Amino acid sequence: MRFLAQDQLEAFLGHLAGEARVVAPVKGENGLVQFRPWTPGAAVELDVLLAKQSPKEFVFRQSETYLRFGYAMEGVAAAGAEATGDAAPAHAVLQVEPHNDAPPQVIFGLRPCDARGFVQMDNVFGGYGGFYFDPYYHAKREATTLVAVSCHAPRSTCFCTALGGSPAGTDGVDVLMTQVEGGFTAEAFTEKGERVLGFAGCSEASSDQRAAATAAHEQAVAQVEVPFALEGVRENLRANIEDPGWHDLAMRCISCGTCTYVCPNCYCFNITDEIVERKGERLRTWDNCFNPIYTLETSGHNPRDPKPNRFRNRFSHKFWYYPEKYDSLLCSGCGRCIMHCPTRIDIREVLQQMGAPRPVAAAAGEEA
Numbered sequence: 001m002r003f004l005a006q007d008q009l010e011a012f013l014g015h016l017a018g019e020a021r022v023v024a025p026v027k028g029e030n031g032l033v034q035f036r037p038w039t040p041g042a043a044v045e046l047d048v049l050l051a052k053q054s055p056k057e058f059v060f061r062q063s064e065t066y067l068r069f070g071y072a073m074e075g076v077a078a079a080g081a082e083a084t085g086d087a088a089p090a091h092a093v094l095q096v097e098p099h100n101d102a103p104p105q106v107i108f109g110l111r112p113c114d115a116r117g118f119v120q121m122d123n124v125f126g127g128y129g130g131f132y133f134d135p136y137y138h139a140k141r142e143a144t145t146l147v148a149v150s151c152h153a154p155r156s157t158c159f160c161t162a163l164g165g166s167p168a169g170t171d172g173v174d175v176l177m178t179q180v181e182g183g184f185t186a187e188a189f190t191e192k193g194e195r196v197l198g199f200a201g202c203s204e205a206s207s208d209q210r211a212a213a214t215a216a217h218e219q220a221v222a223q224v225e226v227p228f229a230l231e232g233v234r235e236n237l238r239a240n241i242e243d244p245g246w247h248d249l250a251m252r253c254i255s256c257g258t259c260t261y262v263c264p265n266c267y268c269f270n271i272t273d274e275i276v277e278r279k280g281e282r283l284r285t286w287d288n289c290f291n292p293i294y295t296l297e298t299s300g301h302n303p304r305d306p307k308p309n310r311f312r313n314r315f316s317h318k319f320w321y322y323p324e325k326y327d328s329l330l331c332s333g334c335g336r337c338i339m340h341c342p343t344r345i346d347i348r349e350v351l352q353q354m355g356a357p358r359p360v361a362a363a364a365g366e367e368a
């Protein structure tokens with residue numbers, strides 16, 4: 001285990017910035033703490049436990065260009081050729097230029113629940129179980145090193161431990177740092193992490209510093225509440241699919257999509273072609289399952305037109321459909337959706353209610 005003194009943090013980030021883009025939580029002029037590219041002199045904000053949004057946008061971008069294309073006109077006859085009958089008919093030739101930029105980057109200061117969110121998205125885009133492999137996501141993920149900082153003071157909305165996580169969890173983490181007196185302890189879990197800790201300003205952690213890190217981890221774990229038992233949630237969500245409780249819960253939802261955008265693992269997207277005259281780009285852009293036209297089919301049929309069906313989907317996807325496909329959960333218990341929902345919908349309460357045996361549960365059935 002290594003130790004980085006607090007007064008060496010700026011030099012450490014500067015060292016990393018010499019080889020890669022560094023992304024860190026910083027406070028903007030609007031007072032919001034968000035992950036942004038770090039520049040020398042910028043103060044890293046670690047007192048606020050969670051930046052408003054997770055850093056997923058630096059790997060799974062809000063909007064990214066897949067390819068650029070254009071149409072060149074060919075076969076246009078020279079002036080006067082038409083009169084002689086030598087004119088070749090003009091036709092458009094499609095030109096395509098692939099686009100996949102993935103600069104090396106280090107994301108510093110994310111929390112273990114954010115890192116776990118990347119692991120959950122890795123399953124979806126990384127070809128898990130022979131499913132789809134996405135080269136765009138993969139290139140950025142491979143070029144990214146995650147330097148997490150363990151949680152010193154979990155919030156009342158955190159529930160990572162209920163889902164098998166921890167304020168000092170190491171899923172997906174290349175380096176885990178822990179704030180102790182005078183600086184940080186730092187432990188590498190991958191080769192990428194070892195390279196990061198090659199910084200000359202790091203020293204070997206003393207036994208007292210190691211003990212302080214362990215104590216900080218234990219103290220943080222003890223502060224996280226476990227609001228529900230995970231056992232049986234998947235089966236009960238299946239059994240309760242037609243339960244009228246979904247309607248009652250969805251009444252408060254305004255389909256704003258905030259919960260999906262702040263989530264470290266919600267990954268739904270849309271693909272569009274944006275064209276101006278003869279040039280265009282194919283874009284992948286974040287979508288969200290609360291969007292009324294999210295599942296609208298070209299036939300005009302929309303299996304999730306009623307809001308309760310869309311509302312039900314988010315929770316069922318995270319705790320039923322995704323686990324059946326990937327054998328893990330699609331939630332890391334970060335609590336951001338609880339903090340930022342404008343109508344105070346709490347995923348823990350939804351699971352306590354709809355993930356438990358219900359008195360009015362109708363016959364089980366798969367969602368359309």
Ligand code: SF4
Nearest residue numbers: 263331332334335337
């Ligand atoms: S569903 Fe909510 S608590 Fe779970 S990872 Fe997403 S934002 Fe965090």
Ligand code: SF4
Nearest residue numbers: 253254256257259341
């Ligand atoms: S943030 Fe709240 S109101 Fe907005 S879509 Fe999510 S659950 Fe509904």
